[in-house]
Amino acid sequence: MDAAEKIAALSRRYRDYVAGVLSEIVKIPSLSGDEEKVIAKLGEFLSDAGFDEVRVDPLGNLIGRIGSGPHKLAFDAHIDVVDVGDPSQWDFDPFGGIITGDKVLGRGAADQKGGAASMVAAGKILKEIAYDGPFSLYFVFSIMEEDCDGMCWNFMIETGELVPDFAVLTEPTNLGVYRGHRGRMEIEVYFKGRSAHGAMPHLGDNAVYKAARAALEFDRLNRKDLGHDEFLGKGTMVVSQIVSGAPSLCAVPDRCKIHIDRRLTWG
Template sequence: MKQEILRKAEEYRDYVAQTLSEMVKIPSYSGKEEAICKRIKEICEDAGFDEVRTDKLGSVIARIGNGPKSIAFDAHIDTVEIGDPDQWEKEPFSGLIADGLVHGRGSSDQKGGAASMITAGRILKDINYNGQFTIYFTFTVMEEDCDGMCWKYLIEEEKLKPDFYVSTEPTSTRIYRGHRGRMEMMVRLKGISAHGSAPERGESAAYKAARAALAMEKLNKDLQPDEDNFLGKGTIVVSQIDVKGPSQCAVPDQAMLYLDRRLTWGEDADLAIGQVKEYIGKALDCPPEEIDVTMPEYTKRGYRDYDYSQELYFPTWKMDADHPLVESGVDAYKTLWGKDPVVDKWTFSTNAVATTGRHKIPAIGFGPGDESQAHAPNEINRIEDLVICAAFYAMLPYSLEKRI
């Protein structure tokens, strides 16, 4: 089986590169994925998947096999925008294949994983997979705007809850077993307006916002890593400050701070909100309960004209190194290439905040390309990574069958 999977993956080297190139050529910003999803559906049908459908939110779900256990391989197929076009050396949607690389926006984040998934599906069909797993390949939408919401919808509305989950976000073909969670918070502060010629008559919300921002800087320094220091410390960043008053010649009476909080293992929303209240309360010399801190709600209409929403809270997750799924990933890698993989974690967040952080489905990550390519100009992916990942995805169900 090892030799057959490796042979097929190599046979499909040009196919996986061309598939990625074609996907890169189709712009697919969050909420505008209709064209790419339509094309992915056609490619999966041409590849012979047993079932291909599109959910109400817009994600494409392809299936191979009909076993009693289930595993999902996931790639989000939306991308961020290109940013400053002058920073791109090649046209961002060229999909150029050259020198062992595929160029363009989304090549690593994260259409490369999608191309390898489709290729793995072809391999599994070629070798007539008929094992213990129903294997889902999910090509999900709106991740860049709200990571995990697509899977929250699949699990809670469509009732698709696999036994195991694999994110194909870029890992440089390493096995990842966790990442920090995150949440967003909004702090609202009140002042008392007065004419700008007599600021002593008022109470400036701007100065309160300044002291609150410095309090967040102190909180960030005080945050501690998780117990085993695998995920590292949490962080907090003031990403926006907005101050308003009756006029430009007045003491401002309203201020808003927007916070990006990264959560390590053992930290959750209640803890994070309590810390913000405590630190700002001290800075402003008032009781913590008087500080107005809320967690915003995200709502967006997808390309299928369906609205869905969730609070902007994305729970932390990590798997033990000896979990059967992690061990199966290591086994699959060693079986194929005769050496131990690097086992690590992401710096950024993925759809696993929903599958694993929220719904406790065991997960690992394994994807083509480098994390550093995400959201960067001149994005690329290595064709060799695409081939490696296609083989790994095809092998993993066989390795996992030995442990369940």
């Protein structure tokens, strides 16, 4: 049996194991900035699997290593999640980690704790087949991706904690192998007005109304052609937050901010 056949056989054997790992880490709420407990749990899994090195960098990212080859290949999964919103709108406990059939249910099961669990299992398999290839394999469980996209890797590269030659992200792709993704911009637009008493709004200049008109224009712009690439898809933009300010709730707001999430395609 060659290495590929061994890996395939072990993958089938560890099917329930990886589901169990995923269930356990889904049960641990890990909103951006509050990942310490799930990092600790994943560290236990890596140690139990026999990783050659397990450490947490100064920012809080968990890094496991297998092998000591001259080339560095990194696998990444962010283990923070967004909030659940209104729990009553869920059909199941978002932090229950319920295993049903061939699925694990819960917040982050797909994005991206599923990738994290698969990395744990992959490392376990690599140790079992005594991997000694030309790569140092790094398994990175990164934090604060949802709120601070890219900050964790910027920290690792800028500080020299880990500068890989190649990287594979375990974001959900319906099991497709993707070679890239759209870019992202965060844009804040500020609107200024003039406050006045709520009983006499005609004396003021309502910043919220200005922002609302602009938000509708951004929506119209999104419906137009913002660029399209056969692989990457369509460029998009969405108003993801509106924040206003006024001296009180009975006054015309004199300031408002729109936050735009812009996704960039090729060209």
